[in-house]
Amino acid sequence: MVELVVGIEKEEEKNIEYYLEFLHLGDAVDEEYIERYRKSNWKNGTFNGEEKGKYNGNLMDDYEANYALKLLSLGLCLFREPKFKEGCNSRADFFVYSEELKDGVLVEITSLPRKHNSESKSRQHDNLSKSSDTKVPFIPLFKEDLEDMGVFFTLEAIDSQE
Numbered sequence: 490m491v492e493l494v495v496g497i498e499k500e501e502e503k504n505i506e507y508y509l510e511f512l513h514l515g516d517a518v519d520e521e522y523i524e525r526y527r528k529s530n531w532k533n534g535t536f537n538g539e540e541k542g543k544y545n546g547n548l549m550d551d552y553e554a555n556y557a558l559k560l561l562s563l564g565l566c567l568f569r570e571p572k573f574k575e576g577c578n579s580r581a582d583f584f585v586y587s588e589e590l591k592d593g594v595l596v597e598i599t600s601l602p603r604k605h606n607s608e609s610k611s612r613q614h615d616n617l618s619k620s621s622d623t624k625v626p627f628i629p630l631f632k633e634d635l636e637d638m639g640v641f642f643t644l645e646a647i648d649s650q651e
Contacts, residue, residue, distance in 0.1 A: 503591055505566075511574050511624050514584050518557055518567035526569075527554040552600055553582055555640035556630075560585055571595060577620035579613045581627065598630040606631070 508514065516522065528548040530536055547570065549557070557567055560583075571584035581595040595617060599610055606614075617627045 503593065505586055505593070508584070508586070508593055508625060512584065513572045513574060514568040515570045515572065516568065518561070518569050518583070520558065520561060522569070523549065523554045523557050523561075527551065550600065552635050552640055553598055556596075556598055556635065556638070557583065559638065559640055564589070573620050577616050579616035579620070581617055584625075593625055595625055595627045596630060597627070598635060600632055600635075602633060603631045 505514075524530060525536060526548050528550055531548060560567055564587075566586040566588060568584040568586070570580045570582065572580050581597040583596045583598075584593055585596055586593040597614060597617060599606070601607060601610065614627075614629045617629075
């Protein structure tokens with residue numbers, strides 16, 4: 490089972506300002522943000538009268554939204570689609586920061602199982618991993634990881650729990 494861990498081999502405490510040196514953190518995420526940008530809440534391209542064309546980010550799939558809600562319930566700070574200031578065009582889904590641990594991690598999640606990872610997703614993971622090597626840990630999460638955390642449900646996962 491995958492544990493929700495922030496930081497790997499903690500060497501030093503890093504205030505959020507440390508990460509601002511090389512990351513644009515993106516939008517801060519709270520429960521209202523999640524419901525506003527959850528793809529399934531947008532009907533016919535609108536959310537409460539707002540057109541999607543006026544929002545330039547990616548809407549969240551249910552598994553991304555459920556993951557974010559789970560992390561918020563643990564008291565973690567989330568930022569949507571952080572971007573490296575230099576050297577990497579790929580973006581992770583979230584930057585997760587623990588104020589208690591003074592440490593953060595980039596997280597990219599996918600609905601694909603590990604063994605069926607697409608070429609473009611593999612390239613994105615490689616880019617993020619190389620760019621974050623010495624600055625911030627990067628964690629790719631796959632379908633199996635999300636199922637283990639209880640944030641991604643398939644018929645197979647539901648059947649195996651019965």
